[in-house]
Amino acid sequence: MQDAPYLLEACAQGFTNEEDQVQLALLSAAMKLFFKRPPECQQLLGVTLAAASAESSQDVHDRALLYYRSAFVTVGMLVYVFALWY
Numbered sequence: 902m903q904d905a906p907y908l909l910e911a912c913a914q915g916f917t918n919e920e921d922q923v924q925l926a927l928l929s930a931a932m933k934l935f936f937k938r939p940p941e942c943q944q945l946l947g948v949t950l951a952a953a954s955a956e957s958s959q960d961v962h963d964r965a966l967l968y969y970r971s972a973f974v975t976v977g978m979l980v981y982v983f984a985l986w987y
Contacts, residue, residue: 905934906941913945916952924961928953932968936980 902908912919912927919927931949935942953965971979 906938906945909934909942910945910948913949913952916949917956921958921961924953924956924958925964928961928964928968932983936983 909930928949931946935946950965950969953961956962
């Protein structure tokens with residue numbers, strides 16, 4: 902879908918107002934889309950990770966930190982691991 906990064910940006914603006922499951926889904930969608938279209942999704946992923954890491958929900962917070970820390974692993978390995986999880 903061509904407009905996916907732009908549609909997710911709109912959803913990311915209200916990230917803190919969403920329920921935990923929706924936040925986790927948005928975080929996963931931003932990460933997946935970043936693997937497919939990095940230049941367009943870099944800002945989206947940054948905003949989403951920042952909002953998620955500031956969340957009071959331990960699940961959302963921990964997932965954001967996992968994704969952030971995983972960014973220091975080689976991208977090929979991260980894509981492989983992420984594909985196994987989802």
